[in-house]
Amino acid sequence: MNKPLRRIAIFCGILVLALMIRDNWLQYVRADELNANKYNKRVEIERYAHERGNIIVDGKSITGSVETDDNYYKYKRTYTNGPMWAPVTGYASQVFGANQLEKLEDGILSGNSDQLFFDRTMAMFTGDKKKGGNAVTTLSGKAQEAAYKGLGDKKGAVAAIDPKTGKILALASTPSYDPSSFAGRLEKDGKAWTALTNDPDKPMLNRALRETYPPGSTFKVLTAAAALEYGAVKDINDPTETPEPYILPGTRTPMVNHASGCENATLNRAMEVSCNSVFAKLGDDVSRDKMVEMAEKFGFNNTEIDTPIRAAASVYDKKMSRDGNAQSSIGQFNTAATPLQMAMVTAAIANDGRLMKPYMVDKLVSPDLDVIQQNDPEEMSRPISAENAQLLQQMMENVVENGTGGNAAIDGVKVGGKTGTAQHGENNSKNPYAWFISYAKTDNGSPVAVAVVVEDSNARRDDISGGGLAAPIAKAVMQAVLGDRQ
Amino acid sequence: MSVVTNTTTIGAIDAPSRRNTELMLLGFAVAIPVFAYINVGLALDGELPAGVLGYGLGLGLLAGVAHLVVRRFARYADPLMLPLATLLNGLGLVLIWRLDQSPRLLARSDFAPQATNQLMYSALGIALFVGVLLVMKDHRVLQRFTYISMAVSIVLLLLPLVPGLGADVFGAKIWIRVGGFSIQPGEFAKIVIAVFFSGYLMVKRDALALASRRFMGLYLPRGRDLGPILTIWAMSLLILVFENDLGTSLLFFGMFVIMLYVATERTSWIVMGLLMSAGGAVVVSSFASHVQSRVAAWLDPFGCLETAPEASNMLNACDQMTQVLMSFGAGGTLGTGWGQGNSDLIAFAANSDFIFATVGEELGLAGVMAFLLLYGLIIERGVRTALAARDPFGKLFAIGLSGAFALQVFVVAGGVMGLIPLTGMTMPFLAAGGSSVIANWALIGILIRISDTARRPAPSPAPSPDAEMTQVVRP
Numbered sequence: 021m022n023k024p025l026r027r028i029a030i031f032c033g034i035l036v037l038a039l040m041i042r043d044n045w046l047q048y049v050r051a052d053e054l055n056a057n058k059y060n061k062r063v064e065i066e067r068y069a070h071e072r073g074n075i076i077v078d079g080k081s082i083t084g085s086v087e088t089d090d091n092y093y094k095y096k097r098t099y100t101n102g103p104m105w106a107p108v109t110g111y112a113s114q115v116f117g118a119n120q121l122e123k124l125e126d127g128i129l130s131g132n133s134d135q136l137f138f139d140r141t142m143a144m145f146t147g148d149k150k151k152g153g154n155a156v157t158t159l160s161g162k163a164q165e166a167a168y169k170g171l172g173d174k175k176g177a178v179a180a181i182d183p184k185t186g187k188i189l190a191l192a193s194t195p196s197y198d199p200s201s202f203a204g205r206l207e208k209d210g211k212a213w214t215a216l217t218n219d220p221d222k223p224m225l226n227r228a229l230r231e232t233y234p235p236g237s238t239f240k241v242l243t244a245a246a247a248l249e250y251g252a253v254k255d256i257n258d259p260t261e262t263p264e265p266y267i268l269p270g271t272r273t274p275m276v277n278h279a280s281g282c283e284n285a286t287l288n289r290a291m292e293v294s295c296n297s298v299f300a301k302l303g304d305d306v307s308r309d310k311m312v313e314m315a316e317k318f319g320f321n322n323t324e325i326d327t328p329i330r331a332a333a334s335v336y337d338k339k340m341s342r343d344g345n346a347q348s349s350i351g352q353f354n355t356a357a358t359p360l361q362m363a364m365v366t367a368a369i370a371n372d373g374r375l376m377k378p379y380m381v382d383k384l385v386s387p388d389l390d391v392i393q394q395n396d397p398e399e400m401s402r403p404i405s406a407e408n409a410q411l412l413q414q415m416m417e418n419v420v421e422n423g424t425g426g427n428a429a430i431d432g433v434k435v436g437g438k439t440g441t442a443q444h445g446e447n448n449s450k451n452p453y454a455w456f457i458s459y460a461k462t463d464n465g466s467p468v469a470v471a472v473v474v475e476d477s478n479a480r481r482d483d484i485s486g487g488g489l490a491a492p493i494a495k496a497v498m499q500a501v502l503g504d505r506q
Numbered sequence: 507m508s509v510v511t512n513t514t515t516i517g518a519i520d521a522p523s524r525r526n527t528e529l530m531l532l533g534f535a536v537a538i539p540v541f542a543y544i545n546v547g548l549a550l551d552g553e554l555p556a557g558v559l560g561y562g563l564g565l566g567l568l569a570g571v572a573h574l575v576v577r578r579f580a581r582y583a584d585p586l587m588l589p590l591a592t593l594l595n596g597l598g599l600v601l602i603w604r605l606d607q608s609p610r611l612l613a614r615s616d617f618a619p620q621a622t623n624q625l626m627y628s629a630l631g632i633a634l635f636v637g638v639l640l641v642m643k644d645h646r647v648l649q650r651f652t653y654i655s656m657a658v659s660i661v662l663l664l665l666p667l668v669p670g671l672g673a674d675v676f677g678a679k680i681w682i683r684v685g686g687f688s689i690q691p692g693e694f695a696k697i698v699i700a701v702f703f704s705g706y707l708m709v710k711r712d713a714l715a716l717a718s719r720r721f722m723g724l725y726l727p728r729g730r731d732l733g734p735i736l737t738i739w740a741m742s743l744l745i746l747v748f749e750n751d752l753g754t755s756l757l758f759f760g761m762f763v764i765m766l767y768v769a770t771e772r773t774s775w776i777v778m779g780l781l782m783s784a785g786g787a788v789v790v791s792s793f794a795s796h797v798q799s800r801v802a803a804w805l806d807p808f809g810c811l812e813t814a815p816e817a818s819n820m821l822n823a824c825d826q827m828t829q830v831l832m833s834f835g836a837g838g839t840l841g842t843g844w845g846q847g848n849s850d851l852i853a854f855a856a857n858s859d860f861i862f863a864t865v866g867e868e869l870g871l872a873g874v875m876a877f878l879l880l881y882g883l884i885i886e887r888g889v890r891t892a893l894a895a896r897d898p899f900g901k902l903f904a905i906g907l908s909g910a911f912a913l914q915v916f917v918v919a920g921g922v923m924g925l926i927p928l929t930g931m932t933m934p935f936l937a938a939g940g941s942s943v944i945a946n947w948a949l950i951g952i953l954i955r956i957s958d959t960a961r962r963p964a965p966s967p968a969p970s971p972d973a974e975m976t977q978v979v980r981p
Contacts, residue, residue: 029890039915
């Protein structure tokens with residue numbers, strides 16, 4: 021009987037061997053695939069199993085973690101002033117995932133980043149609980165508050181940058197949402213999420229970075245920059261030889277001015293009263309390709325402006341007709357810019373022609389507050405020379421002192437600005453967008469450049485103008501930054 | 507020649523008793539689960555668990571008693587089996603205790619902590635183990651109960667079908683409820699039926715082996731000898747159809763085929779057995795929805811999650827299977843560590859049928875391999891006992907029990923790892939459940955008794971009366 025017994029022994033060995041081979045296949049070969057499976061709750065469980073690191077503004081957390089009774093996700097994300105900071109933080113929801121900084125810096129915040137390997141290993145030996153690191157932002161609490169309060173219940177966005185460094189100081193978008201409202205996995209969280217995603221006002225859209233608007237007259241500073249840089253204008257006080265009415269090249273359509281005294285006006289004067297004809301002509305004089313070149317140096321048509329939250333690409337059409345280019349030179353036609361893009365244009369001018377790369381994460385720190393990654397200011401391009409930048413500053417300051425931007429003037433500080441009122445909709449039927457871009461300047465250079473857009477106001481169409489609606493918001497933001505610096 | 511080698515395999519002359527080896531291994535078998543227990547406590551609460559002393563002493567005491575009884579009443583027994591069973595049982599207790607503390611499982615209405623009960627059942631199991639060694643001085647006495655065993659095993663297998671006594675748990679009718687306790691009679695039937703098969707085959711082996719017709723290279727048995735195999739086959743199918751229990755029917759039929767093959771040395775029985783299993787499986791799976799769900803969950807669990815009808819049994823089966831697979835995947839090579847996995851996401855039966863997934867997740871590939879090796883060692887020690895046994899009844903009995911044990915491990919572990927369709931059986935010694943642990947301790951007790959008889963030095967080494975002698979004269 022021993023021969024069949026030995027065969028049975030081999031058979032039993034094969035059974036065990038088959039199990040072992042299967043297990044290797046399951047736990048070694050297929051492990052990654054199984055861990056990435058969409059039905060696998062472990063990733064989310066792990067993400068919320070311990071206190072998440074925080075996003076810091078001015079040394080204080082604007083986020084938090086609260087322990088819950090939930091059996092699946094132990095901690096839930098909370099937000100201080102959630103609606104105000106939502107364009108910066110984004111959300112981290114147990115059910116609906118995460119976006120913006122919460123997603124981009126998830127490695128640090130959740131503590132899973134390879135950069136935190138040492139801390140994790142140490143925690144393993146000391147028996148500490150795993151903790152996430154913090155993301156310290158460049159934002160200014162006061163500037164953000166001024167921007168958010170200034171927008172109030174209007175629809176719009178504000179972007180403010182420190183021109184010398186590119187640090188983003190304020191990033192507000194209204195209407196906003198509270199990311200705490202759907203951070204958990206209860207029924208009410210689901211309802212809040214559904215209500216927000218179905219809201220026609222799109223409260224979850226980050227208008228400061230992700231929405232492009234026709235920039236209107238604020239774009240004229242870029243056209244002026246191109247005119248100076250490419251020699252279409254030698255002196256800002258020379259007449260520009262602009263006829264009145266100015267007929268768009270290749271058409272019979274006259275370029276309508278809302279201001280008087282634009283015939284043959286100087287560049288300085290045209291900026292002050294915002295002459296459409298002068299800038300349309302200058303844009304045509306410079307030519308489409310040179311306009312495109314200048315716009316791109318300021319950041320237009322760039323699909324990879326990562327702050328690190330990626331901004332939508334602002335558009336200056338490369339293939340449009342001559343008359344299209346002329347209209348685009350006053351920020352109409354199919355030109356479109358994000359509020360951040362216009363803040364970048366303003367910042368480059370205020371910083372004597374040097375455009376700094378905008379960024380909002382100053383540094384990443386470990387749970388023990390050791391700096392893991394420090395982001396330093398980085399020059400993105402030099403669209404214009406320092407001399408021309410100063411000429412532009414002179415004109416923009418003149419706009420605030422004598423022209424359409426009077427509402428932004430601040431005592432004791434030089435303020436340069438430009439208003440804009442962009443038309444949109446079929447036959448310009450919809451309410452225009454009110455724009456204002458400005459910078460403040462002290463003896464130590466400019467600490468702040470800001471762009472404000474107010475969408476679809478309830479006020480009457482005639483009343484909407486950059487100077488009336490947007491300039492006071494820009495002023496409040498600039499004052500907040502100046503107050504901080506003193 | 508072969509007589510000489512055979513004698514050394516039996517180890518009949520002056521065999522050392524190996525009791526001290528067993529004692530040392532038992533020390534490890536108690537220490538390892540104690541460390542595991544501490545590990546779970548540290549991972550879950552960050553402090554030394556309060557019950558560690560009680561647990562360590564309890565397990566140590568049980569192992570100590572078992573060892574003393576073996577030392578006194580089965581001196582020449584195999585030294586590996588008791589430590590292996592103790593280690594598996596101890597680790598099983600830790601796994602159950604670890605799942606007892608899962609808030610997710612505690613929040614479920616169908617879950618209750620099991621560790622205390624399981625410790626009690628383990629004690630009962632070891633008591634039965636001791637009882638087997640005390641009462642059964644020689645395994646051959648069981649030969650007398652051949653036909654009684656048959657009757658008892660049939661009664662045991664049919665008990666769950668008795669109205670009022672049987673309980674339907676998640677579609678499988680393999681339980682009976684007596685005074686608040688759930689008993690799985692199939693676990694005990696496994697041993698009892700092995701007694702019947704051994705006794706029956708020992709008597710009939712010559713008739714089955716020699717009286718046959720040759721047909722297409724296979725020796726086909728005579729019609730009247732085909733009777734028992736057909737009976738067992740039919741009974742397996744009945745279990746499958748009426749109790750919805752794929753595992754038990756496979757186990758009994760497989761065990762019978764193995765023992766038939768060993769008794770008759772005829773490969774044709776294996777071929778017939780495989781054909782009949784395949785036939786039975788095809789027939790049953792074509793009309794039993796319970797089996798169909800399991801097969802669907804086995805073939806493509808993630809795909810079935812999207813295609814199965816809502817709120818159906820099939821969806822449940824697939825959901826379970828995906829959770830189990832993801833649990834194994836989450837373990838990776840080294841596992842998450844005791845107490846740090848999420849195998850409780852499996853929810854239903856996480857600490858019984860699916861407990862091996864917790865091993866996979868928390869101890870990883872390394873841990874699963876170690877567990878499979880432990881099971882493999884028990885099986886191979888059982889087979890070796892069969893090889894060493896001097897009487898045909900002992901040989902058949904030992905190979906029947908080891909074969910059944912191997913099939914059970916394969917069917918359960920293969921099921922949870924998605925190698926074969928899932929069946930409702932429990933991992934020996936690991937899974938929560940009294941019947942399983944008690945029956946398996948009895949099984950180990952019997953194997954130890956057979957191995958003791960096999961290794962015990964014979965008063966005068968008489969030549970072995972079995973087939974080996976005749977082999978010498980073969981050309």
